[in-house]
Amino acid sequence: xxxxxxxxxxxxxxxxxxxxxxxxxxxxxxxxxxxxxxxxxxxxxxxxxxxxxxxxxxxxxxxxxxxxxxxxxxxxxxxxxxxxxxxxxxxxxxxxxxxxxxxxxxxxxxxxxxxxxxxxxxxxxxxxxxxxxxxxxxxxxxxxxxxxxxxxxxxxxxxxxxxxxxxxxxxxxxxxxxxxxxxxxxxxxxxxxxxxxxxxxxxxxxxxxxxxxxxxxxxxxxxxxxxxxxxxxxxxxxxxxxxxxxxxxxxxxxxxxxxxxxxxxxxxxxxxxxxxxxxxxxxxxxxxxxxxxxxxxxxxxxxxxxxxxxxxxxx
Amino acid sequence: xxxxxxxxxxxxxxxxxxxxxxxxxxxxxxxxxxxxxxxxxxxxxxxxxxxxxxxxxxxxxxxxxxxxxxxxxxxxxxxxxxxxxxxxxxxxxxxxxxxxxxxxxx
Numbered sequence: 001x002x003x004x005x006x007x008x009x010x011x012x013x014x015x016x017x018x019x020x021x022x023x024x025x026x027x028x029x030x031x032x033x034x035x036x037x038x039x040x041x042x043x044x045x046x047x048x049x050x051x052x053x054x055x056x057x058x059x060x061x062x063x064x065x066x067x068x069x070x071x072x073x074x075x076x077x078x079x080x081x082x083x084x085x086x087x088x089x090x091x092x093x094x095x096x097x098x099x100x101x102x103x104x105x106x107x108x109x110x111x112x113x114x115x116x117x118x119x120x121x122x123x124x125x126x127x128x129x130x131x132x133x134x135x136x137x138x139x140x141x142x143x144x145x146x147x148x149x150x151x152x153x154x155x156x157x158x159x160x161x162x163x164x165x166x167x168x169x170x171x172x173x174x175x176x177x178x179x180x181x182x183x184x185x186x187x188x189x190x191x192x193x194x195x196x197x198x199x200x201x202x203x204x205x206x207x208x209x210x211x212x213x214x215x216x217x218x219x220x221x222x223x224x225x226x227x228x229x230x231x232x233x234x235x236x237x238x239x240x241x242x243x244x245x246x247x248x249x250x251x252x253x254x255x256x257x258x259x260x261x262x263x264x265x266x267x268x269x270x271x272x273x274x275x276x277x278x279x280x281x282x283x284x285x286x287x288x289x290x291x292x293x294x295x296x297x298x299x300x301x302x303x304x305x306x307x308x309x310x311x312x313x314x315x
Numbered sequence: 316x317x318x319x320x321x322x323x324x325x326x327x328x329x330x331x332x333x334x335x336x337x338x339x340x341x342x343x344x345x346x347x348x349x350x351x352x353x354x355x356x357x358x359x360x361x362x363x364x365x366x367x368x369x370x371x372x373x374x375x376x377x378x379x380x381x382x383x384x385x386x387x388x389x390x391x392x393x394x395x396x397x398x399x400x401x402x403x404x405x406x407x408x409x410x411x412x413x414x415x416x417x418x419x420x421x
Binding site for chain 2: 026029030033034035036046050129131132134149151171172173174175177180183184185186187188189191202203204205206207217219224
């Protein structure tokens with residue numbers, strides 16, 4: 001088990017007072033809150049912060065934690081000295097906020113877990129349906145278009161016979177239904193938290209998100225593709241081959257197309273009752289001018305066109 | 316051989332828009348109906364149909380909003396008016412980020 005430096009996590013000195021601890025928490029909580037933050041490791045940081053605050057805001061827990069001494073380094077292998085918590089009253093109580101499920105093994109070793117009743121203490125005949133549990137899964141665009149079976153791994157906090165919470169990892173093979181959109185949920189009946197007593201298990205709700213795709217972007221049910229074209233294809237029109245998630249198709253580029261022109265293939269987006277559309281966004285690519293012939297061709301264009309693209313800039 | 320092939324395949328159901336009852340939404344998010352009703356009153360989530368409570372139906376997107384609301388209240392101590400404001404701004408931010416991505420400026 002690794003030692004956690006709660007002061008370091010909150011960016012505080014060991015002498016910080018309660019007001020400073022609260023201010024540091026509020027500030028960092030806004031920065032790392034998973035609903036608000038764009039930081040890549042926001043969720044992990046936020047959990048760590050919640051745990052640190054849980055200890056430092058409570059004078060009893062903080063005093064006990066301080067008693068471990070300041071010689072420990074974050075990440076150092078740690079086991080609590082015998083009787084380290086003598087005289088402190090926090091075991092089995094005093095949790096005031098935060099998501100205790102997410103706290104580390106280090107925290108659990110020191111302060112126990114609250115709010116979880118060991119399975120063998122459930123009164124006879126008592127039944128409560130288990131909670132629905134939630135997870136977000138990332139799938140590929142192609143999985144939604146064609147339908148697929150994907151293996152997902154889930155980490156779920158589960159309670160053992162002693163009422164301790166342990167993170168259980170499990171793998172599930174799930175069917176990805178055709179046409180599922182980012183933000184939609186798939187319900188897997190009976191795969192959530194176990195019920196208490198004879199109660200049924202809850203459901204597992206999977207929120208769908210898409211992996212970034214090297215070619216396509218998804219917005220609602222529509223799919224976008226940036227398509228490089230030559231200046232002459234854009235201006236004169238052309239029939240070219242383009243990739244789509246279901247294979248190569250022919251696309252007619254109308255003459256007089258511009259940089260950024262959007263062409264729509266109706267109904268070629270995500271499958272649905274009203275299928276989405278597939279949009280091609282033209283990106284004009286300039287041919288290099290390495291050879292003498294190529295340079296001559298550009299010079300010819302320079303002579304042929306009376307073209308000033310900066311007219312609107314007034315120069 | 317990959318051990319994944321030995322596992323059974325679970326087939327779920329997609330939660331379509333306008334499908335969740337108040338009870339299902341509460342159970343799915345682990346919150347009390349009173350609290351969800353106060354979210355509706357604050358217009359943080361809106362039932363898609365039904366003037367009467369037992370006819371209310373919520374979209375799958377409400378699930379995400381209720382759970383975000385719960386975290387904002389629990390973790391940051393934001394009140395309902397603040398939650399409404401924060402969720403609307405977060406949503407707008409996400410739409411803008413998507414648009415930026417579509418324009419290729421990500």
